[in-house]
Amino acid sequence: MDRAKETAIKAARSAGQLILQKMGDxxxxxxxxxxxxxxxxxxAAEAIILEILKKEFPGDEILAEESGASGNKGxxxxxxxxxxxxxxxxxxxxxxxxxxxxxEEAGELQMGxxxxxxxxxxxxxxxxxxxxxxxxxxxxxxxxxxDMSLLSTGFSSNSxxxxxxxxxxxxxxxxxxxxxxxxxxxxxxCGRTEGYWELRIAAWDxxxxxxxxxxxxxxxxxxxxxxxxxxxxxxNIVASNGLIHKQLITSLADLQPTRTN
Numbered sequence: 001m002d003r004a005k006e007t008a009i010k011a012a013r014s015a016g017q018l019i020l021q022k023m024g025d026x027x028x029x030x031x032x033x034x035x036x037x038x039x040x041x042x043x044a045a046e047a048i049i050l051e052i053l054k055k056e057f058p059g060d061e062i063l064a065e066e067s068g069a070s071g072n073k074g075x076x077x078x079x080x081x082x083x084x085x086x087x088x089x090x091x092x093x094x095x096x097x098x099x100x101x102x103x104e105e106a107g108e109l110q111m112g113x114x115x116x117x118x119x120x121x122x123x124x125x126x127x128x129x130x131x132x133x134x135x136x137x138x139x140x141x142x143x144x145x146x147d148m149s150l151l152s153t154g155f156s157s158n159s160x161x162x163x164x165x166x167x168x169x170x171x172x173x174x175x176x177x178x179x180x181x182x183x184x185x186x187x188x189x190c191g192r193t194e195g196y197w198e199l200r201i202a203a204w205d206x207x208x209x210x211x212x213x214x215x216x217x218x219x220x221x222x223x224x225x226x227x228x229x230x231x232x233x234x235x236n237i238v239a240s241n242g243l244i245h246k247q248l249i250t251s252l253a254d255l256q257p258t259r260t261n
Contacts, residue, residue, distance in 0.1 A: 016117030045083035080207035086180030102207030112208030140241035149194035185209025189216035
């Protein structure tokens with residue numbers, strides 16, 4: 001697994017270097033709707049990552065945001081790749097985005113890497129090996145009350161999430177909508193926030209962050225408190241330091257029924 005981790009770190013840093021170089025020189029396009037952005041840098045960064053992964057692990061399957069599934073679909077190993085999680089932020093040169101790479105084996109997350117190239121923060125974890133920020137081991141916070149917690153979420157302009165956002169903002173220390181699911185998860189892992197939820201998220205957005213939170217002592221489930229199904233196209237997610245998890249799920253459930261489409 002060390003080889004997989006080192007390969008993922010190499011791929012993330014190579015992509016991150018390109019992303020920083022292209023901050024002021026990018027071409028913006030749309031994927032279907034006016035507010036679902038993609039840039040030429042997303043595609044170029046993904047190409048760098050895939051080239052490195054396929055060279056080192058040619059027999060593995062890869063699921064990447066921009067190019068979809070590739071590689072050997074019959075294997076029990078699958079890479080989850082988001083070249084720029086936070087594309088809208090990147091498109092506007094708003095410095096909150098990251099590279100996210102995870103590895104599953106037989107449906108279990110084994111390794112995750114999230115690189116914030118602007119801050120030079122590398123979050124990573126291996127199953128059973130703890131969670132790390134650069135060379136320092138990290139843990140979730142010890143706050144055990146929802147009303148003392150700082151949360152984060154994400155949603156599009158036409159989302160049904162606004163009622164939840166308003167409600168949780170009023171009963172906690174606040175809710176941040178930063179625009180990068182992977183970094184939101186990593187911020188829980190290192191104790192900067194306590195909880196996060198989002199509707200209709202994809203596996204490439206959160207695969208690495210899920211393992212990083214779990215290895216830091218936190219908890220990740222669906223909105224009913226059940227295990228996530230990362231093979232679903234889109235799913236709802238709740239993550240926390242573990243201590244406020246039931247409180248957060250209860251507060252979310254008290255509002256309008258969750259809509260997943």
